[in-house]
Amino acid sequence: MAKITLGGDPVETTGKLPQVGQQAPDFTLTVSDLSVKKLSDYKGQKVVLNIFPSVDTGTCATSVRAFNKEAANMDNTQVLCISRDLPFAQARFCGAEGIENVTMLSDFKTGQFGKDYGLEFASGAFEGLHSRCVVVLDENGTVTYNEQVQEVADEPNYKAAIETL
Numbered sequence: 001m002a003k004i005t006l007g008g009d010p011v012e013t014t015g016k017l018p019q020v021g022q023q024a025p026d027f028t029l030t031v032s033d034l035s036v037k038k039l040s041d042y043k044g045q046k047v048v049l050n051i052f053p054s055v056d057t058g059t060c061a062t063s064v065r066a067f068n069k070e071a072a073n074m075d076n077t078q079v080l081c082i083s084r085d086l087p088f089a090q091a092r093f094c095g096a097e098g099i100e101n102v103t104m105l106s107d108f109k110t111g112q113f114g115k116d117y118g119l120e121f122a123s124g125a126f127e128g129l130h131s132r133c134v135v136v137l138d139e140n141g142t143v144t145y146n147e148q149v150q151e152v153a154d155e156p157n158y159k160a161a162i163e164t165l
Contacts, residue, residue: 004131006124006152013131015118017146024049024141025116029082029105032091037080037105039141046077046165049135050102051119053126053152054085055093065097066158076139077165084108084129119148126152134161 002013018024026039039047070079079102083090090104107113111128114120119131134156136145145164149156 001122002118002131002148004148004150004152006121006126008151009124011124011126011152012122013118013148014115014120014122017118017133017135017148018143020143020146022143024135024137024143026141027107027113027116029107029113030087030109031106032087032094032104034087037103039137042078042080043141044076044139046074046139047137047141048077048079048161048165049133049137050079050081050156051117051130051133051135052081052083053121053129053132054083055081055090055104056085062155065099066155069101070158070162074162074165078103080105082107082113082130084111084114132156134158136161136164 028036028038031037081102082105084107086108087106114130119133121127121129121131132149132152134147138144145161147156
């Protein structure tokens with residue numbers, strides 16, 4: 001379990017992120033049109049997993065905007081923004097914000113992604129949601145960078161994540 005804070009209060013996650021050098025677990029997540037995407041759909045491309053509790057919080061919205069801006073300049077790279085928000089909320093947010101360079105994916109059906117990646121909150125007010133993390137994968141799905149943000153209200157280190165690409 002990772003020990004992090006939410007508004008300064010200690011909380012725990014269900015496990016630990018996949019480590020650098022490990023193969024990332026495959027997943028099945030829902031797109032805004034209710035179709036599904038798997039990690040294996042992105043084989044041959046670098047992938048940034050921008051994971052957060054909800055697009056309806058300020059820091060989460062900021063992270064999606066920041067990665068959307070960065071993604072416009074990255075070759076052979078997909079930025080996947082993942083939360084347990086309903087796909088409709090994700091689509092609404094992207095439409096309102098002009099987000100078009102990232103792919104929004106929802107873990108609303110089962111929450112299995114959060115469990116498999118060890119980042120689901122196990123306690124606290126956000127129990128069951130995803131903690132704020134960034135995981136970067138190479139073209140073969142191997143983890144090249146991971147970050148579990150220690151205070152959920154803080155932004156991830158975008159620069160460090162992008163530099164690993």
